[in-house]
Amino acid sequence: MIRTISHRLLGMLVVMLLVVTIVFVIVRITPGDPAAVMLGPDATSADIAALRTQLGLDRPLLVQYFQYLADVVRGDFGQSIFLGQPVLRALADRAEPTFFLTLFSLGIAVAIALPIGIYSAYRRGSAFDQSATTVAMLAASIPSFWLGLLMIQFFAVKLGWFPTSGYGGPGASFATRLGHLVLPAFALGIVSSALIIRFTRASMLDVLNDDYVRTARSKGMGEARVILRHALKNAMIPILTIIGLTAALLISGAVVTETVFSLPGVGNLVVNAVLRRDYPVIQGALLVVAGLYVLINFLIDMLYILVDPRVRY
Amino acid sequence: MAATMTAAMPASGRSQFLRSLLRRKPVVIGLAVLLLILLLALFGPMLSPYAASKLSLASRLKPPSPEHWLGTDDFGRDVLTRLAVAGRLSLLVGFSVVVVSCVIGVTLGLLAGFFRRLDTPVARLIDAMMAFPDILLAIALVAALGPSVVNVIAALGIVYAPRLARIVRASTLVIRELPYVEAARALGVSTPRIMVRHVLRNLLSPILVQSTFIFASAMLAEAGLSFLGVGVSPSVPTWGTMIAQGRQYLDQASWIMFFPGLAIVCAVLSLQLVGDGLRDLLDPRLSKDI
Numbered sequence: 001m002i003r004t005i006s007h008r009l010l011g012m013l014v015v016m017l018l019v020v021t022i023v024f025v026i027v028r029i030t031p032g033d034p035a036a037v038m039l040g041p042d043a044t045s046a047d048i049a050a051l052r053t054q055l056g057l058d059r060p061l062l063v064q065y066f067q068y069l070a071d072v073v074r075g076d077f078g079q080s081i082f083l084g085q086p087v088l089r090a091l092a093d094r095a096e097p098t099f100f101l102t103l104f105s106l107g108i109a110v111a112i113a114l115p116i117g118i119y120s121a122y123r124r125g126s127a128f129d130q131s132a133t134t135v136a137m138l139a140a141s142i143p144s145f146w147l148g149l150l151m152i153q154f155f156a157v158k159l160g161w162f163p164t165s166g167y168g169g170p171g172a173s174f175a176t177r178l179g180h181l182v183l184p185a186f187a188l189g190i191v192s193s194a195l196i197i198r199f200t201r202a203s204m205l206d207v208l209n210d211d212y213v214r215t216a217r218s219k220g221m222g223e224a225r226v227i228l229r230h231a232l233k234n235a236m237i238p239i240l241t242i243i244g245l246t247a248a249l250l251i252s253g254a255v256v257t258e259t260v261f262s263l264p265g266v267g268n269l270v271v272n273a274v275l276r277r278d279y280p281v282i283q284g285a286l287l288v289v290a291g292l293y294v295l296i297n298f299l300i301d302m303l304y305i306l307v308d309p310r311v312r313y
Numbered sequence: 314m315a316a317t318m319t320a321a322m323p324a325s326g327r328s329q330f331l332r333s334l335l336r337r338k339p340v341v342i343g344l345a346v347l348l349l350i351l352l353l354a355l356f357g358p359m360l361s362p363y364a365a366s367k368l369s370l371a372s373r374l375k376p377p378s379p380e381h382w383l384g385t386d387d388f389g390r391d392v393l394t395r396l397a398v399a400g401r402l403s404l405l406v407g408f409s410v411v412v413v414s415c416v417i418g419v420t421l422g423l424l425a426g427f428f429r430r431l432d433t434p435v436a437r438l439i440d441a442m443m444a445f446p447d448i449l450l451a452i453a454l455v456a457a458l459g460p461s462v463v464n465v466i467a468a469l470g471i472v473y474a475p476r477l478a479r480i481v482r483a484s485t486l487v488i489r490e491l492p493y494v495e496a497a498r499a500l501g502v503s504t505p506r507i508m509v510r511h512v513l514r515n516l517l518s519p520i521l522v523q524s525t526f527i528f529a530s531a532m533l534a535e536a537g538l539s540f541l542g543v544g545v546s547p548s549v550p551t552w553g554t555m556i557a558q559g560r561q562y563l564d565q566a567s568w569i570m571f572f573p574g575l576a577i578v579c580a581v582l583s584l585q586l587v588g589d590g591l592r593d594l595l596d597p598r599l600s601k602d603i
Contacts, residue, residue, distance in 0.1 A: 011437075014437055015437060015440045015441045015444065018437055018438060018440075018441030019441045019444055019445075021441075022441060022442065022445070023453075026453050026454060026457050027457055029454075029457050029458065030457045030458070030459075031458070031459065137582060137585050137586070137589070138578070138582055140581075140585065141529070141533075141577075141578050141581035141582035141585060142574075142578055143533055143536050143537060143540075143553075143556075143574060143577055143578075145536075145537065145540050145556070146536075146556055146570070146574035146577070146578075149556070149560060149563060149570055149574075150571070150574075152563065153563050153564065153567055157563070157564050248446070249446055251446065252446025252447070252448050252449045253446075253448075255448060255449060255452070255541075256448060256537050256540065256541060259540075259541055270449070270452065271452075271541050271542075271543065273456075274452055274453075274455075274456040274541075274543045275542065275543065277456065279456070279457075282452070282453050282456055283453075285449070286445060286449060286450070286453055289445070289446060289449055290441075290444040290445045290446075291444075293444045293445075293446070294444050297444075
């Protein structure tokens with residue numbers, strides 16, 4: 001088991017290293033001088049030269065790469081050019097709305113997807129199953145920002161139930177801030193439920209014909225108990241995997257949704273960074289999100305090894 | 314395995330394949346909607362009495378009516394005509410992304426699957442690329458390359474290439490060991506020829522299925538990038554830029570953003586229906602249950 005875990009750990013580290021490398025390369029593919037692009041057309045050549053030195057762009061590429069790698073390992077993600085603060089600080093300052101938005105939309109996606117997926121599998125081929133599959137596909141086809149706009153128009157403008165945008169302004173209470181997340185969380189959660197519905201259904205179908213389910217039924221156990229206690233428990237691992245991966249995907253979904261609802265989160269920071277060509281911020285956000293994805297993947301793998309004694313690859 | 318044979322099928326096999334594909338209702342609906350969208354994009358602007366970019370302040374923000382079926386926007390331009398023109402670009406971007414990601418993904422996948430030495434590095438690279446959420450990586454790439462239609466296509470092509478590479482690699486690993494590849498090698502057929510004639514030809518169906526889904530994802534992603542203002546220039550009409558533009562008039566003229574969004578939903582849903590049907594038909598093991 002230790003061997004398996006250390007093997008996986010090594011694999012994860014290699015992928016992390018590649019992630020950092022890709023993030024490093026992305027800025028280097030900029031046509032022309034990244035420093036000149038960042039500062040815009042009005043910058044003087046002295047400004048550009050100063051920024052080149054600050055970013056280390058005047059050194060050989062390999063030196064830059066190893067310097068970047070060393071910085072990242074030490075937790076130094078660079079300095080935002082526009083905000084004048086460390087990238088990690090800037091990301092941390094805006095993490096709250098993104099964190100809660102991701103959490104709520106995941107909760108909503110799971111609350112929608114689990115019952116639908118389980119019932120679809122239980123009534124395989126029924127009208128419910130067919131419409132659920134179609135609805136899941138439809139949900140996956142809706143651009144989340146468009147759904148967000150429609151929801152703003154209906155629930156915020158027409159009915160006035162929710163605020164149209166923002167995060168309650170400075171000094172708003174926690175409850176007010178969370179109230180601003182209801183619509184965005186539903187917009188994102190609905191769109192993200194599709195994948196979980198499909199996986200829940202598939203993984204329930206896998207176990208519903210297994211012997212222990214038949215045994216449980218033949219003992220005269222109630223259907224609800226058979227489905228929820230025996231089948232679902234065994235179908236849960238792949239479902240948990242997809243929930244974990246959805247969580248990582250939601251962070252990027254938040255980028256777009258935050259813009260629709262003008263939430264001051266990480267997504268907003270990234271979009272503004274792109275518009276201002278603030279590369280260190282873009283790089284930092286990429287690293288954090290991809291790093292989280294790799295980490296979640298790794299933790300799910302570990303969970304597999306712990307939960308399922310058959311997995312000893 | 315019936316699936317993987319389609320590429321090399323004789324003509325009668327192909328028509329059989331088409332027949333069973335067209336027996337599936339969702340596929341027929343998907344294809345019909347796609348055809349409708351394509352016809353609208355190709356011929357709509359020619360048939361429309363309005364020019365897509367003609368400004369008319371007198372008819373600003375008019376709701377849908379017999380003159381303007383889908384209303385007009387803030388410059389008095391006909392929304393339906395613009396929808397058709399924007400459709401050309403949205404479809405073109407989707408299709409080009411498929412081509413770019415196929416070229417990169419298939420090459421990487423074939424090389425990794427065929428040459429053992431390349432396998433581990435390429436597989437790890439694929440893993441690392443797939444760790445980035447598609448929109449975020451595309452945003453970063455476009456930010457680096459500069460916003461333009463070509464760069465959006467290049468960025469999304471790079472973003473989706475690993476999906477194809479992964480599938481092609483996995484299948485190549487299997488096909489490489491099959492007796493007919495061994496036989497071809499024994500007959501002295503050159504490696505590039507084996508890769509293209511014997512391996513790639515048998516991979517066409519999974520590539521086709523995945524391409525349909527990439528097409529759908531690319532259309533959604535392009536719209537997202539355009540909406541955020543980090544994709545194509547806002548003056549270029551795509552369904553995404555139309556939504557972004559209509560956003561300012563959400564409470565007065567919601568039709569400006571409503572119809573482009575609906576067009577995206579229809580196109581993406583149809584592509585998914587067709588892709589699902591193809592997958593069910595071509596690879597029974599990977600049917601809808603997964």
